[in-house]
Amino acid sequence: xxxxxxxxxxxxxxxxxxxxxxxxxxxxxxxxxxxxxxxxxxxxxxxxxxxxxxxxxxxxxxxxxxxxxxxxxxxxxxxxxxxxxxxxxxxxxxxxxxxxxxxxxxxxxxxxxxxxxxxxxxxxxxxxxxxxxxxxxxxxxxxxxxxxxx
Numbered sequence: 369x370x371x372x373x374x375x376x377x378x379x380x381x382x383x384x385x386x387x388x389x390x391x392x393x394x395x396x397x398x399x400x401x402x403x404x405x406x407x408x409x410x411x412x413x414x415x416x417x418x419x420x421x422x423x424x425x426x427x428x429x430x431x432x433x434x435x436x437x438x439x440x441x442x443x444x445x446x447x448x449x450x451x452x453x454x455x456x457x458x459x460x461x462x463x464x465x466x467x468x469x470x471x472x473x474x475x476x477x478x479x480x481x482x483x484x485x486x487x488x489x490x491x492x493x494x495x496x497x498x499x500x501x502x503x504x505x506x507x508x509x510x511x512x513x514x515x516x517x518x
Contacts, residue, residue, distance in 0.1 A: 369394045370407035372415050377403050384418040433502035439476065440499060440507035445469045448516045451492055460488035461513055466497060470509075489513055 369391045373381050377398070381387045386407050389398065398404035405411050445466065450458045463483035470476045484498040484506075492513050499507045 371398055371404035372407045372411045372418075373398075373404045374418065375403050383422055384415050386412065386415065430502055430505065433505040436476070436501055437505050437507035440470075440478075440501075440509050443470070443474055443476075444510040444512060445473065446512045446514060448514050449492075451515045455492040455515070457490050457492070457513070460490045461511065462488045466509070466511060 370386055370388050371394050373383055373385050373387060376382045380389065380398075387404075389404075394404065394406075399406075405414075447461050447465070447469070449461065452458060463480045463485045466483050466485070467478050467480040470478050478499055478501075482500050484500055489495060489511065492515055494510060494512045496508045497511050499509060501507055
């Protein structure tokens, strides 16, 4: 059965696409949940409208992400932490700490899962941390970790 997807369905396709799926999957899952409609001529006209709306929404979110990336590119965060021998921290600076500092100091809300920190920061120094704002837009924030009381 051919269906027009009204919303993104993982493993099937994105909104506005016409996909061929099993009859039972369409009748029992996609259609009752209003994720898709049968692919008729009027539905295909509706698909064009959906594609245009998705394109406008995508352009808007990308534009907002680029603006935020420019703002974050000029941002520097400073953390003070207790350190022992060899400038190793007693604790660590995590993605959650960076997100919290952005929210409290700069009033910028970023989901901690979008901060690309392969492992927590455990040493003093300066680092560039990537933040994935959009699939095509990545910002870099400078994170400075200094010794507490120095």
